[in-house]
Amino acid sequence: MLPSRQWMLFGAAIAAAAAAYGFHRAERQREVHELERRQEVEALRQELSALKTDQAARARLAARLASSASGNGRETMAAVADAELDQGADAESELSAEPAAEPATPEMDDEEMKAVVLASVHSVFDAEARDTAWSTGADRQLVQVVKAQLPKGSSLDRAECRTSLCKVETHHANVAEFQAFVNGAFMDRKQQPWNGGIYAAVTEQSDQGVVAVSYLAKEGQSVPLPDI
Amino acid sequence: MTPTVKGELEMVKRISIGLLASAALFVLALEGGASARSVSASTGKARYRTDTPCFSYSFTTGVVTSSCTSDFIVPLTTDHSGTKSLAVTGKATGPGAAICRAVANNRFATALSASQFVEIPVSTSYVQVRTGSVSVPSKGVFLADCIVNNGTRLSEFDYPE
Numbered sequence: 007m008l009p010s011r012q013w014m015l016f017g018a019a020i021a022a023a024a025a026a027y028g029f030h031r032a033e034r035q036r037e038v039h040e041l042e043r044r045q046e047v048e049a050l051r052q053e054l055s056a057l058k059t060d061q062a063a064r065a066r067l068a069a070r071l072a073s074s075a076s077g078n079g080r081e082t083m084a085a086v087a088d089a090e091l092d093q094g095a096d097a098e099s100e101l102s103a104e105p106a107a108e109p110a111t112p113e114m115d116d117e118e119m120k121a122v123v124l125a126s127v128h129s130v131f132d133a134e135a136r137d138t139a140w141s142t143g144a145d146r147q148l149v150q151v152v153k154a155q156l157p158k159g160s161s162l163d164r165a166e167c168r169t170s171l172c173k174v175e176t177h178h179a180n181v182a183e184f185q186a187f188v189n190g191a192f193m194d195r196k197q198q199p200w201n202g203g204i205y206a207a208v209t210e211q212s213d214q215g216v217v218a219v220s221y222l223a224k225e226g227q228s229v230p231l232p233d234i
Numbered sequence: 235m236t237p238t239v240k241g242e243l244e245m246v247k248r249i250s251i252g253l254l255a256s257a258a259l260f261v262l263a264l265e266g267g268a269s270a271r272s273v274s275a276s277t278g279k280a281r282y283r284t285d286t287p288c289f290s291y292s293f294t295t296g297v298v299t300s301s302c303t304s305d306f307i308v309p310l311t312t313d314h315s316g317t318k319s320l321a322v323t324g325k326a327t328g329p330g331a332a333i334c335r336a337v338a339n340n341r342f343a344t345a346l347s348a349s350q351f352v353e354i355p356v357s358t359s360y361v362q363v364r365t366g367s368v369s370v371p372s373k374g375v376f377l378a379d380c381i382v383n384n385g386t387r388l389s390e391f392d393y394p395e
Contacts, residue, residue: 011242011243011246014246015246018246113314113315113372114315114372115372116315116340116341116345116371116372116373116374119315119345119369119371119372120340120344120345120369120371123345123347123369181342181343181344184344185343188346192346192348193337193346193348195351195381201350201351202350203348203349203350203366203367203368204346204347204348205345205346205347205348205369206345206346207344207345207346208344208345211344223350223366225350226350227350227366228349228350228366228367229347229366231317231347231367231368231369232317233317234315234316234317234369
């Protein structure tokens with residue numbers, strides 16, 4: 007065999023080995039990434055489960071979700087770890103209504119996702135102080151719109167604006183009424199109080215009706231959703 | 235050149251081609267991590283049936299052009315649930331002529347998530363704007379909602395899978 011051909015074969019063998027190594031490494035990285043993602047989801051599930059009974063775990067989850075939200079560019083308070091979800095009957099009721107989590111499934115089901123989002127947004131809202139320069143006028147505007155859009159059989163339990171978020175708690179006769187309310191008050195460009203992001207969810211559903219909570223972000227801003 | 239040498243040359247050539255093909259596949263495998271989806275505006279429709287004649291579709295470019303002030307929605311599909319934002323590519327004819335938002339809801343319509351409207355700036359060429367994030371469940375709806383004026387062109391919508 008000619009020396010040049012030997013070199014070509016040698017080069018080809020090295021290239022093949024390099025390609026195989028690279029492929030193996032990429033596969034390994036992908037596996038590690040997937041494993042980390044599964045572990046993260048599993049940890050979140052366990053904390054959610056613990057949240058039902060354990061007050062300390064509730065605070066830990068709030069802190070974690072708040073830090074997740076701050077990763078999206080939103081400010082959160084350092085004291086969130088101590089924050090009690092005293093106004094978070096919404097999140098709690100969702101959790102109690104959920105079936106047990108399946109540990110092996112990495113993707114959250116929709117009810118879990120709703121509970122996580124509500125807990126996260128609530129923790130951000132809870133940590134916010136009241137910005138009197140904005141919130142007083144916003145409260146007034148919000149209540150005006152909400153009352154105008156509430157269907158018969160629905161009622162406004164509470165509406166409050168803080169620094170960048172407003173929270174509206176409502177009661178409706180059924181889910182259809184909740185949907186009509188959200189469409190009229192927050193989704194209709196002409197009726198909505200201002201152009202901000204919205205997250206609105208049913209938190210309790212029974213024969214007595216539907217309890218819902220809606221978060222509306224300040225003009226031009228998004229609701230601080232967790233990075234999930 | 236002897237037949238043996240010829241055979242060896244042929245073998246080297248085949249190995250080289252094989253290696254090149256492997257390298258190309260390897261590059262594709264590495265690129266596989268980036269998962270984004272692009273949906274043409276032409277897959278959308280007028281939100282209100284009476285506004286259907288307002289929109290003309292180009293099936294060659296995928297661009298939708300509006301001839302009146304109307305609401306246009308584009309249904310979007312995803313492989314995974316999560317917090318997602320939407321990049322909208324379009325061309326607006328005047329200030330405030332085109333605003334878009336992302337909207338998501340679960341299958342029971344009991345967890346609505348919507349971003350604020352973002353405006354497509356006036357430009358002679360297509361520009362891309364990004365909406366705020368919404369919470370997209372695994373089962374439910376995810377869509378782009380744009381309110382556009384006469385002359386606005388919508389091209390495509392990009393988002394994570």
